[in-house]
Each structure stands twice: as C-alpha cells, then as structure tokens.
Amino acid sequence: xxxxxxxxxxxxxxxxxxxxxxxxxxxxxxxxxxxxxxxxxxxxxxxxxxxxxxxxxxxxxxxxxxxxxxxxxxxxxxxxxxxxxxx
Numbered sequence: 001x002x003x004x005x006x007x008x009x010x011x012x013x014x015x016x017x018x019x020x021x022x023x024x025x026x027x028x029x030x031x032x033x034x035x036x037x038x039x040x041x042x043x044x045x046x047x048x049x050x051x052x053x054x055x056x057x058x059x060x061x062x063x064x065x066x067x068x069x070x071x072x073x074x075x076x077x078x079x080x081x082x083x084x085x086x087x
Contacts, residue, residue: 002024003027003028003034004026025039
C-alpha cells in the first residue's frame with residue numbers, strides 16, 4: 001500500500017492510477033490523516049441492470065401513476081425581476 005499527500009496525488013495522478021491498475025492500493029492523506037483510498041474498479045461488483053429484474057418483487061398500487069390531487073401539486077410562482085446593480 002502506498003501513502004501519499006493530496007499534493008503528491010494531484011501531481012502524480014497518472015502514475016498512481018497505473019499502480020492501482022497493477023493491483024496496489026493507494027491511500028491519500030491530508031497531513032497524517034487518511035482521507036481517501038484509490039482501488040481498482042471491480043466491474044463484477046455492479047449488478048446486471050435489466051428491465052424487469054424486480055418483477056414480482058416490487059408491486060405498485062394501481063393508483064401509483066394517477067395524477068396527484070391539486071393540493072399536492074406545485075403552483076407556478078411569479079418570478080421577481082432581478083434588481084438593478086446599484087454600483
């Protein structure tokens with residue numbers, strides 16, 4: 001694991017990313033405090049997103065897509081003209 005300051009990370013970002021791609025972890029510190037960690041992205045960590053994946057798991061009431069009642073809708077408001085700059 002490599003530890004670097006924020007300044008070093010900004011200056012050497014490409015080199016640090018190359019280390020991460022090689023499997024190393026890079027910790028970015030502000031002073032002596034660790035504030036961030038660079039690790040390789042794992043594509044398999046993301047779930048497959050396909051339409052219908054939740055069919056049968058989530059159910060919506062038939063009224064879900066009905067229009068909202070008037071008391072729950074936003075009413076248009078008058079916009080105030082910006083005041084002239086006094087300077």
